[in-house]
Amino acid sequence: MHIIPLKAFSDNYIWVIYSPDKNQVAVVDPGDSRPVMAFLEDNDLSLDSILITHYHKDHIGGVQALKDRYHCHVYASKHDQLSFADTELDEGDEISLFDGSYQFSVLHLPGHTMGHIGYYSNDHNLVFCGDTLFRVGCGRMFEGTPDIFHHSLQKLAQLPPSTLVYCTHEYTLANIAFAKTVEPDNPDLLELERNCKELRDQDLETLPSTIDSELKTNPFLRCTEPSVIETAERAEDKSLSDPVETFATIRRLKDNF
Ligand SMILES: [Zn+2]
Numbered sequence: 249m250h251i252i253p254l255k256a257f258s259d260n261y262i263w264v265i266y267s268p269d270k271n272q273v274a275v276v277d278p279g280d281s282r283p284v285m286a287f288l289e290d291n292d293l294s295l296d297s298i299l300i301t302h303y304h305k306d307h308i309g310g311v312q313a314l315k316d317r318y319h320c321h322v323y324a325s326k327h328d329q330l331s332f333a334d335t336e337l338d339e340g341d342e343i344s345l346f347d348g349s350y351q352f353s354v355l356h357l358p359g360h361t362m363g364h365i366g367y368y369s370n371d372h373n374l375v376f377c378g379d380t381l382f383r384v385g386c387g388r389m390f391e392g393t394p395d396i397f398h399h400s401l402q403k404l405a406q407l408p409p410s411t412l413v414y415c416t417h418e419y420t421l422a423n424i425a426f427a428k429t430v431e432p433d434n435p436d437l438l439e440l441e442r443n444c445k446e447l448r449d450q451d452l453e454t455l456p457s458t459i460d461s462e463l464k465t466n467p468f469l470r471c472t473e474p475s476v477i478e479t480a481e482r483a484e485d486k487s488l489s490d491p492v493e494t495f496a497t498i499r500r501l502k503d504n505f
Contacts, residue, residue: 249265254284256310279306285313303325350371351371352369360397366378377413388503431467431476
């Protein structure tokens, strides 16, 4: 599957999925229609479909204008009840793009918002996870509880380790700065920081990540690691026995970082 990022706002990526014959594309979370329209025109492509992960403005702001112009099919969470959605999706639903060329299964990933969904392709070994999982971080917990959000992140953590993770934001270096306060001695984290700094110095994206990389570096997926528990226990000044409690503490520390 050929996928490229378009930049939007200060740190959003709108992921573009090419059809196998490269004549059409689908886009994920077009918060702004302008970079998408410019890209389509420059490359003489038509827009077949739009995949939405959740209702936040920086993910859906461009949808109506794109739909009006290209008459594309819009997929979105059934929980979000968006007026422009042609197909409303929930956990376990399957969609196929470009006349059945690419299949995705829908994961319900509540926590950042309660209706948040992700799109997982088993065949192509990748997931579009919106603002649920970031490289070395996770989304703000606007609507969920620690229990709910932790469960969603675990659902992603259990995908095959080689799964490519396409998040919506370039937050990696800021997330690594925080993660180093949680696990200052994690060698994988320190190596990743060097690699990602090099990429950002060249104005390149640090995405996609992989589940394997996240399991080694992302404190929000490492709530059973002694080093992460220790940081959370120090912050709470008590012992923590449940990974959900550790997650809640690490999320709160990040909010105040
Ligand atoms: Zn969001």
